[in-house]
Amino acid sequence: MNRDNKTAADGIEPRLRPVSPSGIEVPTSVDAAAVQPDGIGQPGEFPFTRGIFPNGYQGRLWTIRQYSGFGTAEESNERYKFLLAKGQTGLSVALDLPTQCGLDPTHPMARPEIGKVGVSLSNLSEAEILFRDLDLSRISTSFTINGTAAIIYAMYLAVADKQGVPRSKLTGTIQNDILKEYVARGTWIFPVRPSMRLIADTILYSNDVSPRFNPISIAGAHVRDAGATAAEEMAYTLANGLAYVDELRARGGDVEKFAKRLSFFFYVHMDFFDEIAKFRAGRRLWAKLMKERYGAQDPKAQHFRFGVVCGGSSLVAPQPYNNVVRVAVETMAAVFGGAQSIFTCAFDEAFQIPTEFSAELAVRTQQMLAYESGIGRTVDPLGGSYFLEQHTDRMEAQITQVMGEIDAYGGVVRAIEDGWIQMRLAERGLERKLDTDAGRNVVVGLNHFRKDNEEIKVGDVFKLDPTVAQRALEKYQRVLDTRDNAAVERTLARLSAAAVKDRENLMPYLVDCCHAYATVGEMVACLKAQWGEFKEPVNL
Amino acid sequence: MSTQHATAVLGGRRILIGKPGLDGHDIGAKIIALTLRNAGAEVIYTGLRRSPQQIAQVAVDEGVDAVGLSILSGSHKELVADVIAQLRTLKAHDLKVFVGGTIPVEDRAHLHELGVSAVFTADMPLEQVVKTLAELLA
Numbered sequence: 001m002n003r004d005n006k007t008a009a010d011g012i013e014p015r016l017r018p019v020s021p022s023g024i025e026v027p028t029s030v031d032a033a034a035v036q037p038d039g040i041g042q043p044g045e046f047p048f049t050r051g052i053f054p055n056g057y058q059g060r061l062w063t064i065r066q067y068s069g070f071g072t073a074e075e076s077n078e079r080y081k082f083l084l085a086k087g088q089t090g091l092s093v094a095l096d097l098p099t100q101c102g103l104d105p106t107h108p109m110a111r112p113e114i115g116k117v118g119v120s121l122s123n124l125s126e127a128e129i130l131f132r133d134l135d136l137s138r139i140s141t142s143f144t145i146n147g148t149a150a151i152i153y154a155m156y157l158a159v160a161d162k163q164g165v166p167r168s169k170l171t172g173t174i175q176n177d178i179l180k181e182y183v184a185r186g187t188w189i190f191p192v193r194p195s196m197r198l199i200a201d202t203i204l205y206s207n208d209v210s211p212r213f214n215p216i217s218i219a220g221a222h223v224r225d226a227g228a229t230a231a232e233e234m235a236y237t238l239a240n241g242l243a244y245v246d247e248l249r250a251r252g253g254d255v256e257k258f259a260k261r262l263s264f265f266f267y268v269h270m271d272f273f274d275e276i277a278k279f280r281a282g283r284r285l286w287a288k289l290m291k292e293r294y295g296a297q298d299p300k301a302q303h304f305r306f307g308v309v310c311g312g313s314s315l316v317a318p319q320p321y322n323n324v325v326r327v328a329v330e331t332m333a334a335v336f337g338g339a340q341s342i343f344t345c346a347f348d349e350a351f352q353i354p355t356e357f358s359a360e361l362a363v364r365t366q367q368m369l370a371y372e373s374g375i376g377r378t379v380d381p382l383g384g385s386y387f388l389e390q391h392t393d394r395m396e397a398q399i400t401q402v403m404g405e406i407d408a409y410g411g412v413v414r415a416i417e418d419g420w421i422q423m424r425l426a427e428r429g430l431e432r433k434l435d436t437d438a439g440r441n442v443v444v445g446l447n448h449f450r451k452d453n454e455e456i457k458v459g460d461v462f463k464l465d466p467t468v469a470q471r472a473l474e475k476y477q478r479v480l481d482t483r484d485n486a487a488v489e490r491t492l493a494r495l496s497a498a499a500v501k502d503r504e505n506l507m508p509y510l511v512d513c514c515h516a517y518a519t520v521g522e523m524v525a526c527l528k529a530q531w532g533e534f535k536e537p538v539n540l
Numbered sequence: 541m542s543t544q545h546a547t548a549v550l551g552g553r554r555i556l557i558g559k560p561g562l563d564g565h566d567i568g569a570k571i572i573a574l575t576l577r578n579a580g581a582e583v584i585y586t587g588l589r590r591s592p593q594q595i596a597q598v599a600v601d602e603g604v605d606a607v608g609l610s611i612l613s614g615s616h617k618e619l620v621a622d623v624i625a626q627l628r629t630l631k632a633h634d635l636k637v638f639v640g641g642t643i644p645v646e647d648r649a650h651l652h653e654l655g656v657s658a659v660f661t662a663d664m665p666l667e668q669v670v671k672t673l674a675e676l677l678a
Contacts, residue, residue, distance in 0.1 A: 097562035097613055101589070109591060112618035113562050186564015186588050226567035316663055352644060353614075426570035433571055437665040446663055464614075538587040540573050 014442040020274045021441070022231040024394045030386040040389060043379040046291065047284040049392065051338040052303040056379025057370075062334075063341035064366045065090040065142060065307065066359065071468045072475075073129035076119040080134060082356070086363055090140040090172070092343065093130070094118030095152070100187040102148045102524030105472050115468035118144070122472070123519045125479050127155045128162060137165045141172035142217075142307075142341075147189040149176035150202045151523050153215065154510035161515070173214040173263060173307075176202055179240040182416045182534065183425060184222035189524060192413055194531040197502065199244060200251045203258055205507035211261070216244065217307065219265040225313045227429030230271065230278040231395055235402030236412075236421070237264060238286060243412045245294060251503070255294045259301035263340075266306060268330040269314040273391050275330070276382065279306070279337030281396035308334045311345025318454055319445035323347035328365050335375050336382050342366055353464070419537030426540065476519070483517040491516045492526050499530040548580025549674040554604040558586040558595040560619040561611060568640055568662060569610035572669065576608075579670045592619060596626035599635060605677050606636040606657075616643055617650060624655050636676050 020026050041047055044054030053059050066088055080091050095118040098110035104122050105114050114120050121127055131141075136159065145152045153174050157167055178195040181188045188195070199216065206215035220228075220237035228236065241262065248258050264282075268275050286304040290296040310330035315323040324347045334342050344362040346354030354362070370376060382388050406412055406421070415421045435441040442448050495509040513523050557573045559566060566588060577583045584602055586595060599607045607627070611619055620639055627635055638658040639651055648659045658672050 097564075101562050103562070109562060109589070112615040112622075113613055116614045181564070184565075184567065186566055187562075188564075313662075317661075318663065351642070426567065426574060429567045430571045430574050433666060437667065536587045538585055540570060540577075540583070540585050 012439060012448075014439065014448050020391070021269075021271045022229040022274050022278075022395065022398055024231070024274070024277075024391065024398060026273075026391070027387075030390055032386050035386045035390050040383060040392075043383075046299065046302060047287040048302065048304065049280050049284045050380040050383045052283070052305065053379070056338070057335075057376035058379070061370055061376065062339055062366075063090045063140065063307070064088055064363060064370075065092045065341045065343050066363060071115040071119065071465060072471055073119055073121065073126045075465070075468075077130055077132055077134070080130075083359075083363075084134075084139070086360060087367065088363060090142060090341065091134075092142045093144065095143070095145055096120045097187070098122070099152075099520055100145060100147055102151075102189050102520055102528075104519050104521030105469070105476050107521060111469065114472050115464065120468075120472045121152065121155065122476055122521065123479050123517050124155055124158050124162075124514045125517060126475070127159045131159050131163070135165070136160050136163055137169040139172075143172070143174045146175050146178055146181045146185070147187045147195075148520055148524060149174045149178075150198050150506065151510055151514070151520050153202055153206065154507060155514045157210070157511050158514040167209045168211065170210045171212045173217050174202070175219060175265065176216040177219045177240065177265075179243060179412060179416060180219050180222050180236070183236070183421050184226045188534045188536075190527065190531045191534050192417055194527075195534075196243070196247045196413070197251075198506065198527075200247050200253070201505045201507050203244075203248060203261065204251065204253055205505055207253075207257055207261060214261055214263045214305075216261075217263045217265040218244065221265055221267040221309055221312065223425055224267040224269070226425055227432040228425060229428075230269070230274040231398040232402055232428070233266060234278050234282040234285075234395075235399045235406070237266070238282065238289070238399065239403050239406045239412045241286070242289065242293075245290075249294070255290070255296050256298050256301050259290055259294070259296050260298070260303070262305075264304060264306035266308050267312045267314075268308050268310045268334050268337075269312070270326060270329065272329065272333050273388060274395070275333035276336045276388060277391040277395040278399075279334075279339070280380075280388075280392045281399055282306075283338065284392075285396055285399060305340050307341035307343065308337075308339045309343045309345065310334060311349060315345055315347065315350040316443055316446045317351045319451065320347050320350065322445050323350065324361065324365070327362065328369070331366060331369055332373075332375060335369060336380075338380065417537070419539045422537070423539065479517055479519075487516040488513075488518045488522070492518055492522060495523065496526045496530060499527055549670060550576055550677070551580035553581045553606070553673075553677050554584070554602065555581045555606045555608060555673075556584045556586065556595070556599045556602060556604045557608045557610065558590055558598070558623070559588045559610055560590055560592050560595055560623055561613060561615050562589055563611055563613035563615070563641075564588055565612045565641075566610070568612070569608075571666070572608060572610070572640060572660075575666045575670060576673070579674075592622035592626050595623055596630055596632070599627065600630045600632050604635065606638060606673065608638045608640060610640050611643075612641040614642070616641060617647060617654075620651055620656060621654050638673065638676070 040049040043050040097113040103110045203215040220233035224233040283304040287302040290302045346358035439447040491513040640660040
């Protein structure tokens, strides 16, 4: 903490600047005559500025979804039962880094990370424990998984098979958005092009066997947390979305079918109208692109469905209870933006794994807004506001401009392979950090209105059980000792053979591998042998 | 900004910024790398997913004055201990090691005991990071 050091902003009263953090000019008073809000359409009608459903949250409330999962499958299974009992309506599964990077717990790089940022899911037996006594036909499960998303989705299908739940009844989401991993989150494994193929495989397969499941959640959240503005977050995300659409069409996918299951994922930070405008503009832009560029006729194939996280890097450690208020304001912006699912960060997430107390308060925040405040009663209640409509139009123009810059470079795939987007984001991150250091980006308690000599100590710190790694390794070894190794070899050999055929869908092979208790590391090793690994462009 | 236009307080210094382990959050590492370069240092960035051994080897091969480790996965105790052990194996005792990322307050004393010279967190002003390193490497 910087409590011992004076900052440039100390003692200076912050001022409201006539420009939003996305760089959009904000007038003191909007000239009503200059605004033409008649182009926005009705809720549930193209271009869906006012939302994808005519009845908004009266039809269906947003899903209250909290990110959880740590340690072993047993502990996560207990935590899920706790959260469901508290009224949470969907599960969100965090996976540990070895699982995300496709390394088994025995790999030397895996050892220090087992069970740290999520649950270790090295093979089907762990997934069976994770979902024990949870009826997969009744809960929707969201997995934050990318590099190994196809494998984790295969594992989920295999658990459903084992539970006797028809795959067609499964609901939930895999993040499965590899492009942003190369830019901001770093759990890539394979080069960009085979990774795009794997993503197309999961989407095309899921459309057929689990049509209610979202096989991708195209995420802006991570570039946002790295320093991108709201407009840039939306622009990068839509550009990535279009890259997936192009890939799916090249594989013979039908836009009317696959586009219905594309979903999106964003952060909500503190600038209230930038956030609301970002969602309204993004929703409108996506609908127009799907209809006009790709000819999608079915409204559902034009729908921009999205989930959000409220909090992230907008939360800070000094005066941590301020974060409760931040999350509440951000959640309101998400509701006015028309989010389909909301995750609220716990106030202590800026510095520790949330405690049960802080995790419960985060859920309660959503419940108060949902059931006490009444802000969800009317669909798009701010629609038609002179300022919001003008800001939405300007936001759309800003997003379009950034997308144009990516196009001009040669598209996202090339921009990522070259490291161009990564560099752009690093420079933006530095700029934002300097703005915060100087107090131009006001963060109460951090760079303005600070308390001297603040002791940062809140509640009970959640401690991860130090035996987690050992137990994970023992269970892993037991699976290796008891499974039918001949079946494992057979299914892996088939996977390898299929991997070299570009138009062969790998999903059935991965499901077979999972059923045989092949491990994530084994499946990834097979694919690496065929495709190689991503070479990170380190051109700072 | 001051850190960009600062006189080269880190001029002549060679600093390695490393990402040990599997954590993929690299924006902090990149911001620090750019900042130290703007302050005059010659900066080498390892990129993601380096083993402690690889990082120690690069540090020795490149003859750096300091190694900065960025870790946000909660595995800082193990990874930092490992990098320092590897540096000792390579007889690079005089290298300064600093750490950044999500490091809980209660873990900082332990990192210092391991031999870490400074711990930086995301909300610390960059100017202060540069100043601390300049003093450390003076």
